[in-house]
Amino acid sequence: xxxxxxxxxxxxxxxxxxxxxxxxxxxxxxxxxxxxxxxxxxxxxxxxxxxxxxxxxxxxxxxxxxxxxxxxxxxxxxxxxxxxxxxxxxxxxxxxxxxxxxxxxxxxxxxxxxxxxxxxxxxxxxxxxxxxxxxxxxxxxxxxxxxxxxxxxxxxxxxxxxxxxxxxxxxxxxxxxxxxxxxxxxxxxxxxxxxxxxxxxxxxxxxxxxxxxxxxxxxxxxxxxxxxxxxxxxxxxxxxxxxxxxxxxxxxxxxxxxxxxxxxxxxxxxxxxxxxxxxxxxxxxxxxxxxxxxxxxxxxxxxxxxxxxxxxxxxxxxxxxxxxxxxxxxxxxxxxxxxxxxxxxxxxxxxxxxxxxxxxxxxxxxxxxxxxxxxxxxxxxxxxxxxxxxxxxxxxxxxxxxxxxxxxxxxxxxxxxxxxxxxxxxxxxxxxxxxxxxxxxxxxxxxxxxxxxxxxxxxxxx
Ligand code: GLC
Numbered sequence: 001x002x003x004x005x006x007x008x009x010x011x012x013x014x015x016x017x018x019x020x021x022x023x024x025x026x027x028x029x030x031x032x033x034x035x036x037x038x039x040x041x042x043x044x045x046x047x048x049x050x051x052x053x054x055x056x057x058x059x060x061x062x063x064x065x066x067x068x069x070x071x072x073x074x075x076x077x078x079x080x081x082x083x084x085x086x087x088x089x090x091x092x093x094x095x096x097x098x099x100x101x102x103x104x105x106x107x108x109x110x111x112x113x114x115x116x117x118x119x120x121x122x123x124x125x126x127x128x129x130x131x132x133x134x135x136x137x138x139x140x141x142x143x144x145x146x147x148x149x150x151x152x153x154x155x156x157x158x159x160x161x162x163x164x165x166x167x168x169x170x171x172x173x174x175x176x177x178x179x180x181x182x183x184x185x186x187x188x189x190x191x192x193x194x195x196x197x198x199x200x201x202x203x204x205x206x207x208x209x210x211x212x213x214x215x216x217x218x219x220x221x222x223x224x225x226x227x228x229x230x231x232x233x234x235x236x237x238x239x240x241x242x243x244x245x246x247x248x249x250x251x252x253x254x255x256x257x258x259x260x261x262x263x264x265x266x267x268x269x270x271x272x273x274x275x276x277x278x279x280x281x282x283x284x285x286x287x288x289x290x291x292x293x294x295x296x297x298x299x300x301x302x303x304x305x306x307x308x309x310x311x312x313x314x315x316x317x318x319x320x321x322x323x324x325x326x327x328x329x330x331x332x333x334x335x336x337x338x339x340x341x342x343x344x345x346x347x348x349x350x351x352x353x354x355x356x357x358x359x360x361x362x363x364x365x366x367x368x369x370x371x372x373x374x375x376x377x378x379x380x381x382x383x384x385x386x387x388x389x390x391x392x393x394x395x396x397x398x399x400x401x402x403x404x405x406x407x408x409x410x411x412x413x414x415x416x417x418x419x420x421x422x423x424x425x426x427x428x429x430x431x432x433x434x435x436x437x438x439x440x441x442x443x444x445x446x447x448x449x450x451x452x453x454x455x456x457x458x459x460x461x462x
Pocket of ligand 1: 049230305
């Protein structure tokens with residue numbers, strides 16, 4: 001009893017910290033809260049960063065940003081930027097096969113997708129009446145394809161496989177004249193003019209952004225998630241010590257009017273999940289720690305977005321994490337109450353790299369046997385214990401322990417800090433045995449004996 005009370009107080013304190021930081025005006029609409037709860041059942045999603053940058057195999061967009069940390073291999077900035085921006089004239093992914101991509105994601109056990117419809121460079125992977133700088137624009141050879149709207153093909157293909165559809169959209173647009181105005185230099189990622197001196201230009205940019213959001217949320221059927229990146233575009237109240245440096249020397253506040261943007265996005269789709277990343281408040285329906293897994297449970301809806309290699313974009317000879325690492329990461333994230341959004345960047349022709357496809361297939365094999373311990377589960381205290389991760393079904397009737405193993409193993413021994421009389425494998429294996437030995441301190445030593453080696457992780461139900 002005392003233990004439970006301490007735990008509850010600790011959790012409340014943790015929530016208190018989180019809310020003091022960002023939870024001003026949190027979402028209260030039950031329709032959206034219910035949708036977020038459903039999203040928390042999905043656990044595993046597929047992200048794709050894909051754009052004109054894939055042709056050079058470089059980082060997505062950032063190489064045209066004039067911040068000191070960016071490497072352009074010594075090429076003069078203007079020359080580099082001009083050449084990069086002209087990459088729309090050669091983008092022609094003739095091997096793009098949306099059905100194969102969607103099938104690969106489904107077979108990997110992924111339940112939702114998030115696709116970069118427009119990254120910071122402003123090149124649109126969808127048909128937009130607002131700009132010709134897109135896959136459907138006359139300058140882009142792919143526009144000669146009978147159906148050049150890549151976003152439309154992807155949304156249709158993933159939806160047909162039963163996955164939720166999510167659209168990544170960069171609020172900043174480095175191709176728009178009213179964001180990076182050509183009259184002035186662009187010293188960093190931010191808008192390059194003083195908004196109070198040019199209110200009409202900012203209004204133009206806002207209108208353009210809202211119109212593109214209208215296109216994306218009205219022309220592609222019911223989208224499930226709108227994932228907004230570029231957190232330096234944010235209202236003044238949300239600027240804090242962590243995000244202030246993103247505003248560079250000029251410290252310009254860039255408010256995109258999220259109330260209006262969200263109203264447009266939800267006009268036909270009232271339960272759309274909106275993720276205004278890092279901003280906090282009403283329109284950050286869940287949080288997205290980037291390339292990191294938190295140390296322990298986070299008491300709000302969240303998702304780790306993670307690269308399978310080192311880069312979000314396609315980079316030749318990227319270093320892919322092993323299947324074992326990826327499965328361990330998934331179990332770790334899920335035990336802490338999160339979802340894992342795993343990113344792979346297709347190459348310029350539209351192929352998903354072979355190494356990525358192999359890992360996706362292997363993850364799918366593990367999940368099809370052990371998915372009960374992952375999908376639609378909720379965290380179970382103490383979440384992690386050595387190399388074991390805990391989850392439970394939503395109704396609390398089924399409890400799971402997932403033992404993470406480095407190599408293939410025929411035996412796994414671990415301690416569960418509960419009294420357990422009987423346990424069984426989630427994926428039954430003939431001639432296997434699970435032995436539970438209770439200890440005086442109330443925990444249980446579990447040993448699993450298997451006839452043939454198992455890989456990655458062994459899940460038991462108890
Ligand atoms: C970071 C990167 C951006 C990428 C995003 C994905 O914000 O700067 O390029 O798209 O992470 O989470």
